[in-house]
Amino acid sequence: MTSTTTSFPDSLIPPHDAARLRTLHHYQIVNTTPEQIFDDYVAWSAQLFGVPISLISLVDADYVWFKALAGASGIPGLTRNESMCSAAILVGEQVVLSDYKPESCRLIKPDVAQAIGLNFYAGAALIAKDGARLGMLAIIAREVRGFTAAEAHLLTRLAYLVSQTIELRYHYLATKQATEWDDAQQELTKALDENSALARYLASRSQGIDFSKEEVMQPIIRRLASVAQVLERRLK
DSSP states (O other): OOTTOOOOOSOSSOTTHHHHHHHHHHTTOTTOOOOHHHHHHHHHHHHHHTOSEEEEEEEOSSEEEEEEEESOOSOOEEEGGGOHHHHHTTOOSSEEEEOSOTTTOTTSOOHHHHHTTOOEEEEEEEEOTTSOEEEEEEEEESSOOOOOHHHHHHHHHHHHHHHHHHHHHHHHHHTTOHHHHHHHHHHHHHHHHHHHHHHHHHHHTSSSOOTTSHHHHHHHHHHHHHHHHHHHHHHO
């Protein structure tokens, strides 16, 4: 899988965008303050895939909010026509791959990415229960690189966990159970900490994590399953 395989539609604003935005705002998460569990997701994603930047984006009507961002600071988001995530939510593929050359995606202006030397983007959609695409879990690098099917599988699984965490957050906060949400974040963070320790160990054995090896993938998958179990139990 290469970094230039994605075909984008002709318009940045699809016909169903109003319904998608209603779902997004239903979760009451747009333009909210940082929360530890989402910061943990992006930190681990950057570490796992060996990239400098990882983010959780929420695509609003005119602006793409960064709920969590690892590898940069002081950037709340980007205008919709400057963020690759706003184009990526339009694509039906599980993982969207692109670079930041104008010919790769004519829906957005690559000026911001090119100004800071970004050349690679991979993202998996955050999907609500009604199927609406809220945003992306994305990893970004300064060099153009390949992206294997195993890496795409992991990124998709991580995005699903983030989507479920958004559901859980809404469940607790909408029912005024802020303490339960805090407890849930701590439990999820503990599970992710185990993943982080594993990633550090695997990366220390070589120049990076070789996802093609079964003995590498299986422990990662088991730890992702442990996070999924926490979410499933709490969402019942």
